[in-house]
Amino acid sequence: MTTRRQLIAAIPLLALVRPAAATPAEMASAIAAYTGNAPLAPGGISIDIAQLIDNGNAVPITIRVESPMTEQDHVTDIAIFNEKNPLPDVVRFKLTAHSGKAEVATRIRLATSQKLTAIARTSDGKWRQRTVDVIVTLAACVEGEEM
């Protein structure tokens, strides 16, 4: 009994021992889980992001999805996935017709140069996707601890 308890207690610790980075396969399976393996159309969605990023800690990004945003025809979901951060998810938005425009902007963390994928779902149940490749530069002189 004690051994089993110790084993169960160890599971959260094991979960903490993550790989240093996710993989393209992990991003693909995260997207598949999110979309229920639905086909992803390539058009009607764009990603605005700098070509060369000054610092991966705060990367501005804007996702735009073409849609009339009416009650009958609007974007319901927008999500961003990455392939080389520790986790494949970045953010998941849920929109409504009240949004008026299917456009969201935020700032994200990118651990290294990698591909990013934006996924959108419309009210008719169809999905769209767009992928970009970004290059991230890091600070040259690193601060020591206890600065």
Next chain:
Amino acid sequence: MARALIHMPASAKAGDIIEIRALIAHPMETGFRPGSDGKPAPRDIIRRFTCEYAGKQVITAELHPAMSANPYLAFFVRATATGKLTFTWQGDNGFAQAEERELKVTS
């Protein structure tokens, strides 16, 4: 109470699509960053953001550790009638904050 800044017009015409920018102070500790003792500092992030307008949900966001510190979210809302917009943030360690703004809508 974390410092929060909301930028949006004070008034709009009915049917206008207005942009709202919400910024809140929060370290968004990922749970992967090693602390000074070498062990990862525990995750402490904002997990959820919502915006309601006249009692109806406009947009929600589920945030993950890959969102930058001091999270910034910009989105749009269609102005319909004069009313209150409520913004909420919820996160780890019981983090919860709400802000309200009034939007005057003229026809």
Next chain:
Amino acid sequence: MKRLATLLAASCVAATVAQAAAQMPTAPIFAWPFGTNTLQPDDARKPGSDYMSPATQAMQRDDTQNPAMLWVANGEAQWSAATGAANKSCASCHGEAKASMRGAAAKFPRFSQAAGRVITLSEQINQCRKDKLKAATLKPESEDLLAMEAYVGMQSRAYPMSPSPDEQTRQSAARGQKLFTTRIGQLNLSCAQCHDDNAGKKLAGALIPQGHANAYPIYRLEWQGVGSLQRRLRNCMSGVRAEVPPYGAPDLVDLEAYLALRAKGMSLETPGVRP
């Protein structure tokens, strides 16, 4: 070791051709021009913001996007909050900061009669707190002190850097210039070697700016928060593996005085955003 490997990887990757998508959109809502300065047309000096990507420039230029505005909001609240044994606020003596603080930050460091030495803006803020508000001083590099620096500094945005001509400050700047050109640390580098001789070139994939201190305190993306000029200087010293003096050390004040003189006439950009 891991960091070194990452730096090497970054410099290799930075040499690769980019394939990414379009530029950031322009025309933010609440933009302000980077400001008039008093530079001659043939002046070769460029602020750090010139070396930033358009997206980072937009983050600084647009008050609705600039993360440092969270600190400014804190400073604005502190400005009017009565505190200390005298139960006064900054506003009690200085009124509206927008008027009374215009140009103030651009004139520091300067000699203070009360302190008997050259002091920085943050030291002046603490001096006021101690002497006039009878309140506790704020810890160096604390969130509240940085917030006050950011708020007061922002009132001098677009104002030309105007170092004090008083004798003590000039001497401090002279000492600072000597420090700026002295090699330090295990890497045996001086500030001048990077920021005078190699500005515009790359160090491990990151662009070296000229190092003008015209935007402090800054929201540094690397810090994910706001920090002072002294933090940045200590950061550089740590970077060349030199001994790092404590906050408020005379060497750091002297360097601040020299950097203010070096950036004379350049437009103040506080609160800046830097990579």
